[in-house]
Amino acid sequence: MSQKKYIIQNNPFIVPTTDGKIIKEHFGNATDRNSQLSIAHMKAPAGWSEPFQTPKFDEFTFIISGKKQFIIDGETVVLEAGQSIKIEKNTRVQYSNPFTEVCEYIAICTPAFSMNLVNRED
Template structure:
């Protein structure tokens, strides 16, 4: 048995908000320890506040992304990254005019049951 796995066809998560989510590793590959996803958030995109039960690391490839972390507004640009600790209230958005391409890494893996999105 090989001790590596090459992901050639990531799972494309169906969305209704124009955001591209390609999960390379995570629950879709039977990995509950970590998830790694390539994402592209369209201009003017946002999602509800959430309080995830996982640490989330984000690395910006292109564009800018806004984070509201508890009461702080943080904007990251290409080449910058952030770690947001689990059980932290956060909102992700791209209020800018250009798409934002980034990588998101969650530990343990992202799941809808543990992201705790507000309605």
């Protein structure tokens, strides 16, 4: 009997948060112990923001709906639905949604997202 060559993810890991953000990791450290790549479906509420960070992973973001603000090495960038961005590892960045609607997006990190690699500032 042959082994399946695919995995359908019907039960993503829901990351516990305290800021109203919804994070569902479909593949990565928390779901399938994959340390090379993580894929997460996110919803950031209006008014949400994170501290600045300098991650040791590349992060790709694709905006599904709403808008998301990035402050990248001091430059402010705003993406809207249908746009995407790659932010290279070891780049100081802050993610936020200072707008009035929820921002829904997909985030892909290589290597996979890990609290040990994100380097958030206090």
